[in-house]
Amino acid sequence: MTRSEGATRRDVLARVLMGAGLALSYGLLAAQGFLFLLPRRLEPKVRWLFAGRLDQYREGVVREFTGLDGKEILVRRSTGGIEAFSSVCPHLGCRVHWVPSRKEFFCPCHNGVFDGDGVAVSGPPADAGQRLARVPLRVDDAAEVVYVGVRDVRKG
DSSP states (O other): HHHHHHHHHHHHHHHHHHHHHHHHHHHHHHHHHHHHHHHOOOOOEEEEEEEEEEEEOOTTTTEEEEOOOEEEEEEEEEOOOOOEESSSSSOOOBBBEEEETTTTETTTTTEEEEEETTTTEEEHHHHHHHHHHHHHHOEEETEEEEEEEEOOOOOO
């Protein structure tokens, strides 16, 4: 093997490695540029809406609030604390309402019944093992104020 053959192999190897590195860097640059042009799919922000003072909630009473998307939110105080539920039935999407005399949520579309904790106890939702969706809720103990978390509907 002469010196000129070794230099030729070295040159070929260097060119192959440089070409591979250049192709890899241009590929990564193109991928980053493509991802930059695509809109990001972000989860909507949660906004905290004032839902009243803590002393306005009596045990067993359900108050209704409308979220930013127009859907009703049902807030209930029990011995275990305060909870918030979506008023949309998970079975067919009908609107449930609170029945104070029976202390349960009722869906008139298919006679679905949910207990005070939002768990289906009869009707098609119970057969499917469904429950009312919980809505984020927080209580500022220092100020004794209740807030419900709703999805922001603004785009952008």
